[in-house]
Amino acid sequence: MDYKQHIKIIEDYPTEGVQFKDITPLLQNGEVYKQAIDDLAEYVKSRNANVIAGPEARGFVLGCPIAYTLQKSFVPVRKAGKLPRPVVETHYGLEYGKASLAIHSDAIQPGDRVIITDDLLATGGTIEATIQLVEELGGAVVGCAFLIELAYIDRGEELQDYDVFSLMTYY
Ligand SMILES: O=P(O)(O)OC[C@H]1O[C@H](OP(=O)(O)OP(=O)(O)O)[C@H](O)[C@@H]1O
Numbered sequence: 823m824d825y826k827q828h829i830k831i832i833e834d835y836p837t838e839g840v841q842f843k844d845i846t847p848l849l850q851n852g853e854v855y856k857q858a859i860d861d862l863a864e865y866v867k868s869r870n871a872n873v874i875a876g877p878e879a880r881g882f883v884l885g886c887p888i889a890y891t892l893q894k895s896f897v898p899v900r901k902a903g904k905l906p907r908p909v910v911e912t913h914y915g916l917e918y919g920k921a922s923l924a925i926h927s928d929a930i931q932p933g934d935r936v937i938i939t940d941d942l943l944a945t946g947g948t949i950e951a952t953i954q955l956v957e958e959l960g961g962a963v964v965g966c967a968f969l970i971e972l973a974y975i976d977r978g979e980e981l982q983d984y985d986v987f988s989l990m991t992y993y
């Protein structure tokens with residue numbers, strides 16, 4: 823499947839110099855969206871994970887249907903201040919701006935095999951923050967699954983020890 827023909831690129835959004843990859847055309851095509859979920863679900867299955875964790879908001883769009891398809895647990899990773907019970911929380915930077923994420927403290931148990939899903943990997947700030955929270959709760963991150971990986975952004979070496987899978991790479 824040529825997924826890239828379903829991604830629109832917007833120059834200088836939301837800030838100058840950023841090439842925003844808009845996934846909404848892909849989501850609007852039911853056949854292509856389903857194929858993308860099935861392809862990502864195959865990867866998740868191959869990693870023998872029992873939990874899918876997805877950061878708000880675009881991580882939900884992928885993580886929820888994958889969890890549903892595989893009948894696995896879905897753990898929402900939310901922007902700080904949104905979850906009602908005790909959380910672990912962290913603050914981080916992304917391609918444009920700063921953010922914070924939180925997970926309910928009882929959402930992941932020691933020994934859980936966790937896949938993190940998101941639409942796009944840019945600086946890695948979001949995924950690294952999510953990894954930190956999952957590991958703080960004793961979960962093992964057995965993979966990270968994305969629709970899109972931006973290879974032109976320098977990410978350092980933090981993700982080197984993790985298995986990363988994506989359906990599209992932009993250079
Ligand atoms: O690799 P990074 O530099 O962290 O960038 C990637 C993250 O940025 C976007 O989310 P955003 O925080 O804009 O939130 P949204 O999904 O709610 O739009 C995107 O959905 C990823 O989560």
Ligand SMILES: Nc1ncnc2[nH]cnc12
Nearest residue numbers: 841842843844917942944
């Ligand atoms: N270039 C980009 N396009 C879409 N979402 C993003 N999140 C972070 N960087 C992004």
